[in-house]
Amino acid sequence: MNDSLILILFIALGVIVLGGLAFVLLRGPRAPKGGYPQTRDADDVAAPPAEAPEAPAPSRPERPAPVAGRLVRLRARLSRSNSMLGKGLLALLSREKIDQDVWDEIEETLLMADLGAGPSQRLVESLQTRVRIEGTDDPAHVKQMLREELIRLVDPSMDRELALDGAGEDPGVVLVVGVNGVGKTTTVGKLARVMVAEEKSLILGAADTFRAAAADQLQTWGNRVGVRTVRSEQEGADPASVAYEAAETARREGADTVMIDTAGRLQNKAGLMDQLGKVKRVTEKVAPVTEVLLVIDATTGQNGMVQAKVFAEVVNITGIVLTKLDGTAKGGIVVAIQDELGVPVKLVGLGEGPDDLAPFDPEGFVDALLD
Numbered sequence: 001m002n003d004s005l006i007l008i009l010f011i012a013l014g015v016i017v018l019g020g021l022a023f024v025l026l027r028g029p030r031a032p033k034g035g036y037p038q039t040r041d042a043d044d045v046a047a048p049p050a051e052a053p054e055a056p057a058p059s060r061p062e063r064p065a066p067v068a069g070r071l072v073r074l075r076a077r078l079s080r081s082n083s084m085l086g087k088g089l090l091a092l093l094s095r096e097k098i099d100q101d102v103w104d105e106i107e108e109t110l111l112m113a114d115l116g117a118g119p120s121q122r123l124v125e126s127l128q129t130r131v132r133i134e135g136t137d138d139p140a141h142v143k144q145m146l147r148e149e150l151i152r153l154v155d156p157s158m159d160r161e162l163a164l165d166g167a168g169e170d171p172g173v174v175l176v177v178g179v180n181g182v183g184k185t186t187t188v189g190k191l192a193r194v195m196v197a198e199e200k201s202l203i204l205g206a207a208d209t210f211r212a213a214a215a216d217q218l219q220t221w222g223n224r225v226g227v228r229t230v231r232s233e234q235e236g237a238d239p240a241s242v243a244y245e246a247a248e249t250a251r252r253e254g255a256d257t258v259m260i261d262t263a264g265r266l267q268n269k270a271g272l273m274d275q276l277g278k279v280k281r282v283t284e285k286v287a288p289v290t291e292v293l294l295v296i297d298a299t300t301g302q303n304g305m306v307q308a309k310v311f312a313e314v315v316n317i318t319g320i321v322l323t324k325l326d327g328t329a330k331g332g333i334v335v336a337i338q339d340e341l342g343v344p345v346k347l348v349g350l351g352e353g354p355d356d357l358a359p360f361d362p363e364g365f366v367d368a369l370l371d
């Protein structure tokens with residue numbers, strides 16, 4: 001090959017290399033595959049990907065409604081079903097002349113609202129005394145007197161704080177008891193939401209092992225707010241061992257509270273005594289029980305009272321949850337139960353919605369009755 005041919009080949013090669021280089025430099029930077037169409041600065045607004053991936057939406061825990069002011073929010077339900085009590089009493093007390101017949105009618109109205117014989121009589125006596133001493137027929141004043149006496153009867157001095165926390169390393173242990181159908185599992189679910197709203201960590205224990213569906217129901221409540229349920233896959237498993245396992249899990253994981261849903265389907269008192277006693281004893285091997293909540297259906301009236309007394313003989317009840325108060329005109333049951341058991345109503349159920357559970361507040365309750 002002669003020298004001029006080699007020179008031409010070198011020049012051609014140089015032109016190709018320089019041309020390629022010029023092309024790359026003039027074209028500008030290329031977006032990475034699958035990335036943004038242009039180059040991006042740190043403060044650029046993120047552009048959506050060209051094609052949204054078809055992944056299922058992540059199941060995020062729900063955010064329960066805040067607890068503060070719940071009774072106020074749910075008050076309309078209470079007044080709707082109980083307004084006749086307040087209105088009836090006010091009408092009677094506003095009569096021109098309040099004689100013995102009127103007082104008898106007042107007592108009857110209170111009995112009809114399930115206030116109980118003792119409390120009804122006490123209320124009538126204190127009102128009689130005040131009407132005599134203050135000698136007033138001004139409706140606003142009469143309403144004020146009735147409000148004060150009802151609040152006194154509901155007893156604002158009772159401690160209604162839920163004992164949800166344990167001491168030191170121990171989780172708080174809450175046992176929820178009551179006959180089936182009163183709203184126990186629903187209450188555990190709603191209360192779990194209250195605790196989640198208050199940023200507490202908790203574990204649920206499905207110690208109602210008679211029905212697999214009961215554990216499923218509890219687990220569904222828990223899943224909705226990201227709370228774990230300890231359960232047995234075996235129907236009829238020992239409730240005490242599930243309760244133990246739940247308490248142990250709560251302790252191991254450093255949870256604030258373990259809440260145990262128990263079975264209420266018991267034929268006789270001896271069986272109930274054995275089972276609840278065992279659940280409590282076995283759970284206490286892990287940590288002391290801090291709260292025993294008895295759930296009562298407000299629509300069952302005297303029947304609910306009988307059940308309450310049986311449970312109170314078996315376990316040391318520390319608080320009452322009165323459910324379905326939205327569906328009864330017998331709100332007076334709050335007073336009767338507290339009077340009979342000497343245990344405060346701590347929570348009230350006012351509907352089937354997940355956040356329709358409110359801390360019981362005597363003044364708010366009485367105001368709803370008198371609305």
Ligand SMILES: Nc1nc2c(ncn2[C@@H]2O[C@H](COP(=O)(O)OP(=O)(O)OP(=O)(O)O)[C@@H](O)[C@H]2O)c(=O)[nH]1
Nearest residue numbers: 180181182183184185186214323324349350351352
């Ligand atoms: N209106 C109303 N319904 C309620 C309330 N609380 C619970 N319920 C309903 O009562 C029914 C029974 O509730 P559950 O929680 O299954 O009762 P349970 O005591 O656990 O019954 P078992 O699981 O059979 O032992 C359900 O339909 C609830 O939605 C309430 O405060 N108001």
